[in-house]
Amino acid sequence: MTMKVPFVDLKAGIQPHRDEYLAQITDVVDSAWFAGGPKVAQFEKAFAEYCGAEHAVSVCTGTDALILALRALGVGPGDEVITAPNSFFATAEAISLVGATPVFADVRDDTLTIDTAAVEAAVTEKTKCVVPVHLFGQVADMEPLEALCKQRGLLLLEDSAQAQGASRGGRRAGSIGHAAGFSFYPAKNLGAFGEGGAITTSSAEIADTLRALRDHGQVGKHNHVHIGYNARLASIQAACLSVRLAHLDEYNAGRRRAATRYGAAFAEMAGVRTVHEDPAGEAVYHLYVIRVANRDAAAASLNEAGVATGIHYPVPIHLQPAYASLGLGVGSFPVAERAANEMISLPMYPELPDEAVDYVIDCVRKALG
Numbered sequence: 159m160t161m162k163v164p165f166v167d168l169k170a171g172i173q174p175h176r177d178e179y180l181a182q183i184t185d186v187v188d189s190a191w192f193a194g195g196p197k198v199a200q201f202e203k204a205f206a207e208y209c210g211a212e213h214a215v216s217v218c219t220g221t222d223a224l225i226l227a228l229r230a231l232g233v234g235p236g237d238e239v240i241t242a243p244n245s246f247f248a249t250a251e252a253i254s255l256v257g258a259t260p261v262f263a264d265v266r267d268d269t270l271t272i273d274t275a276a277v278e279a280a281v282t283e284k285t286k287c288v289v290p291v292h293l294f295g296q297v298a299d300m301e302p303l304e305a306l307c308k309q310r311g312l313l314l315l316e317d318s319a320q321a322q323g324a325s326r327g328g329r330r331a332g333s334i335g336h337a338a339g340f341s342f343y344p345a346k347n348l349g350a351f352g353e354g355g356a357i358t359t360s361s362a363e364i365a366d367t368l369r370a371l372r373d374h375g376q377v378g379k380h381n382h383v384h385i386g387y388n389a390r391l392a393s394i395q396a397a398c399l400s401v402r403l404a405h406l407d408e409y410n411a412g413r414r415r416a417a418t419r420y421g422a423a424f425a426e427m428a429g430v431r432t433v434h435e436d437p438a439g440e441a442v443y444h445l446y447v448i449r450v451a452n453r454d455a456a457a458a459s460l461n462e463a464g465v466a467t468g469i470h471y472p473v474p475i476h477l478q479p480a481y482a483s484l485g486l487g488v489g490s491f492p493v494a495e496r497a498a499n500e501m502i503s504l505p506m507y508p509e510l511p512d513e514a515v516d517y518v519i520d521c522v523r524k525a526l527g
């Protein structure tokens with residue numbers, strides 16, 4: 159028996175709530191309030207509450223969220239920002255775009271989130287901020303990072319783009335650092351019907367700066383106090399995001415159900431490692447990643463059997479051509495580099511049927527011979 163298993167299926171999550179989305183879109187069309195307005199305010203309030211933060215400021219993309227958050231935290235030219243090399247490119251890109259220098263610290267081999275000891279070793283007099291990435295939907299080791307940042311007077315910005323609803327020690331992603339950046343790219347756990355992003359923070363001052371930055375630095379009409387951006391979230395996106403947010407816990411539970419089924423099978427299978435889920439937290443499985451020795455052959459065998467796969471990410475950020483000027487060659491971050499050569503992302507979405515999970519597990523077993 160063969161099956162076609164897609165990597166994600168956005169329709170499966172949207173179709174059951176089609177009428178709710180269309181009602182929201184109709185509201186926006188009828189009000190003709192397309193930028194800002196009540197839909198944006200409603201979504202921001204609900205998202206802040208969901209994350210356990212005082213404020214949420216919506217923006218156009220997750221990349222904007224990181225850029226504006228860094229700006230609002232006062233990060234700029236001359237500053238160093240420590241982050242993980244095994245993330246989507248945008249994490250480091252945002253640091254560079256505000257004029258600061260990304261400094262990478264290697265990750266833990268089991269969870270693939272940033273290693274606090276490596277962060278500590280990378281701190282210099284120029285370090286201003288640390289940006290842990292809640293990779294694949296798992297919150298990084300925030301308690302030791304918070305302690306380190308407090309001790310060294312550093313700011314802490316969570317890259318929560320993959321972690322809407324994830325928690326650690328009972329605290330949700332977005333409520334732990336001085337600020338957190340979220341992406342609502344359609345394939346993220348909380349996805350818009352286009353691009354979207356937000357920053358959460360519990361500082362009223364940071365939130366006010368963010369609201370100004372996203373609107374050309376304006377504080378009051380025609381009073382531009384910062385060189386800002388046009389980074390406002392469209393009302394129609396906010397309206398659709400409110401519907402998705404109301405169902406986010408169900409979606410995340412669906413992801414965890416599939417992840418638990420994968421995990422139970424792979425725990426018994428020789429030649430496969432999974433990404434360890436630290437019992438201190440609850441991951442939301444934006445991606446389900448396994449590690450195998452002969453990655454390219456295994457992925458080809460899975461694809462042959464009808465199983466779509468991905469690699470997140472095949473080239474660590476420090477080895478990307480855009481960062482050649484940092485002079486960080488192969489061997490700079492051995493844990494992240496080894497993982498990049500071993501990882502395969504398997505199909506993962508909230509409605510992934512058990513039979514499909516079982517089929518993928520079977521195909522992985524066959525792929526490993």
Ligand SMILES: *Cc1c(COP(=O)(O)O)cnc(C)c1O
Binds near residue numbers: 246319
């Ligand atoms: C998706 C993502 C971003 C960027 O978000 P966009 O909405 O695509 O701009 C940043 N960091 C991480 C870890 C991401 O996964």
